[in-house]
Amino acid sequence: MPSVLILCTGNSARSQMAEGLFRHAALPTWQVFSAGTAPTPVRPDAITAMQEIGIDISAQSSKSITAYAYREFDYVITVCDHANEVCPVFPGKTQRLHWPIEDPAGKGIEAFRKVRDQIRAKIEEFLGGTAA
Numbered sequence: 001m002p003s004v005l006i007l008c009t010g011n012s013a014r015s016q017m018a019e020g021l022f023r024h025a026a027l028p029t030w031q032v033f034s035a036g037t038a039p040t041p042v043r044p045d046a047i048t049a050m051q052e053i054g055i056d057i058s059a060q061s062s063k064s065i066t067a068y069a070y071r072e073f074d075y076v077i078t079v080c081d082h083a084n085e086v087c088p089v090f091p092g093k094t095q096r097l098h099w100p101i102e103d104p105a106g107k108g109i110e111a112f113r114k115v116r117d118q119i120r121a122k123i124e125e126f127l128g129g130t131a132a
Helices: 014-026 044-051 081-086 109-130
Strands: 003-008 031-036 075-078 095-098
Touching: 003 014, 014 031, 014 044, 014 109, 044 109, 075 081
Parallel strands: 003 031, 003 075, 075 095
Antiparallel strands: none
């Protein structure tokens, strides 16, 4: 079963939304995780934006990249520039992808909706190109 880790700085919005969207689109055929280089609590606007499309991420929690330091992933996707710059090297055959998504923090619910939709489009494109 292929695996993916979505990485951001805070693991509070973009990577959390990506985890929820990826799980919704790819389960049960993928293992999906998210983490942050400096994790902070999941943002309420991220939860709200996802609930609007029927995906509940309210039980998800922020995790540190150190929790996955020695795990092999098929893909590691960074969704912010900082995480891309400091992303550690993962063992094995990991393919790194970078999806630069603007940080919606402090910009209101519309920014979170825009980010959600951008991430959803990237995931649909990604799965369309890699799903069996």
